[in-house]
Amino acid sequence: CKTACTGRCKAASLNDQCLRACGTCCARCNCVPPGTYGNKELCPCYASLPGIQNGLNIPASCSYKISSALMKWVTFGDDSLAAAFKGFKRPYVSIEQMYVEVAQAAESKSLGVFEDLKDRALDTLPNEGFSLQFLQDITSCFLDVDQNVAKLILENKKYIWKSPDLKEIIKEHFDNSLETLRFCEELENCLKRARSEQLKLQIALQHIAPQGSLPGKEQYAKIVEKLNAFKSALNPFNWDLFLKLDTLQTRHSQMLETLDAKRRQLQKKHWWIKC
Numbered sequence: 001c002k003t004a005c006t007g008r009c010k011a012a013s014l015n016d017q018c019l020r021a022c023g024t025c026c027a028r029c030n031c032v033p034p035g036t037y038g039n040k041e042l043c044p045c046y047a048s049l050p051g052i053q054n055g056l057n058i059p060a061s062c063s064y065k066i067s068s069a070l071m072k073w074v075t076f077g078d079d080s081l082a083a084a085f086k087g088f089k090r091p092y093v094s095i096e097q098m099y100v101e102v103a104q105a106a107e108s109k110s111l112g113v114f115e116d117l118k119d120r121a122l123d124t125l126p127n128e129g130f131s132l133q134f135l136q137d138i139t140s141c142f143l144d145v146d147q148n149v150a151k152l153i154l155e156n157k158k159y160i161w162k163s164p165d166l167k168e169i170i171k172e173h174f175d176n177s178l179e180t181l182r183f184c185e186e187l188e189n190c191l192k193r194a195r196s197e198q199l200k201l202q203i204a205l206q207h208i209a210p211q212g213s214l215p216g217k218e219q220y221a222k223i224v225e226k227l228n229a230f231k232s233a234l235n236p237f238n239w240d241l242f243l244k245l246d247t248l249q250t251r252h253s254q255m256l257e258t259l260d261a262k263r264r265q266l267q268k269k270h271w272w273i274k275c
Contacts, residue, residue, distance in 0.1 A: 169258065176251050183244040193236030200230045 153170060161167070204226035 183248050186241050190237045197233050
């Protein structure tokens with residue numbers, strides 16, 4: 001989607017606020033009138049953020065270290081964490097699917113399905129993708145990498161203050177850090193809501209009779225009551241979480257492109273100095 005947006009609206013590729021206004025794609029935004037894609041003067045939010053100038057008047061070793069550290073940060077520092085982010089909504093989908101099957105069985109008064117539900121749910125719930133441990137791993141990764149970046153910034157602050165370009169990159173890094181904290185905050189709230197909904201489902205499972213027997217009338221009524229409470233609850237992982245994740249991913253991708261371009265520029269500069 002980012003490629004499609006960049007191809008039609010050059011302003012969007014330079015301006016994060018324009019991307020936020022667009023949502024996920026320029027086709028869903030009115031900031032650039034149809035037929036005039038690429039004309040940045042027509043984008044009302046284009047001038048709100050400063051652009052990044054070309055060229056770095058600082059020692060190559062200093063800039064390269066900071067760029068490398070920041071590139072590790074924008075790629076989540078760890079491939080396993082990045083992979084976890086890409087597939088992090090699958091576990092809740094499986095729970096929803098189980099509930100749909102149970103709701104259909106409850107409507108048809110087929111009680112035998114509850115035993116199968118119990119076995120499947122007990123196997124699924126402990127392996128939750130949205131766990132507090134998952135959140136802890138993500139935040140720990142960001143904090144560790146942030147500390148390394150902060151150390152490099154302090155060690156090379158005299159060069160940073162002399163370079164407007166590097167100052168702009170550092171500012172963008174801190175802005176991304178704040179965006180990451182907002183996402184983690186929203187994710188933590190979603191985890192609390194999801195845990196509350198899981199408890200409702202687990203209470204319903206506790207009323208299921210042992211293997212080989214069917215629930216009685218009272219047990220069946222309690223099971224249906226708890227399942228209805230689970231059904232009436234809203235999805236704990238609301239749309240705000242996915243919007244924040246989309247914004248975070250977009251900002252990281254933009255920063256990665258900027259850092260990659262600057263690193264190539266420094267490599268060329270270093271090659272000319274060697275010659």
